[in-house]
Amino acid sequence: RKEVEQDPGPFNVPEGATVAFNCTYSNSASQSFFWYRQDCRKEPKLLMSVYSSGNEDGRFTAQLNRASQYISLLIRDSKLSDSATYLCVVNLDTGRRALTFGSGTRLQVQP
């Protein structure tokens, strides 16, 4: 079983739609959780951290369910510029702060 699993997509949605991605992680001792965004042929960039209480940043909402070991990302009112790959990322070892990456979910927002 992969340590971090995501549906690879692609998710093809029209502008203005709401889309949700889920991600599951295998290690219940995981400490920190993130969503990174990666544009085609570019480096990953932090989209948002995911807190136990859930958090929102504009059109983006992240949720963490520790009991079921999954993380979600909700994007409301999708824009063309949201088209990218979204990486679910988990920190399994706070000592070295090394991150474990999911393979990513590709989102294509269409006009």
Added chain:
Amino acid sequence: NAGVTQTPKFRILKIGQSMTLQCTQDMNHNYMYWYRQDPGMGLKLIYYSVGAGITDKGEVPNGYNVSRSTTEDFPLRLELAAPSQTSVYFCASSYSGRGQGEQFFGPGTRLTVL
């Protein structure tokens, strides 16, 4: 601040050749990392460093070596390149203090081994 910079951007190697991928950060981060990303896959950790003079293996270290003589620089050495090392290589750094541990990535080096 330039952030994390990597050179070269692209490189084609022949089987058996060697090269060094350069990585520099100007954010005074103690933690630095090397990842590789194969097409359609997540990033895999090759090596990491928690400070100058300290390095350790990650998930996929075979065929690579690193050094960390300064806080700013963390070069990755490929000895005897093999086709399996064809990948995109990302260097990253992070703050070592309290917090969630956001990592900042360089633009990547695309390496092809033929």
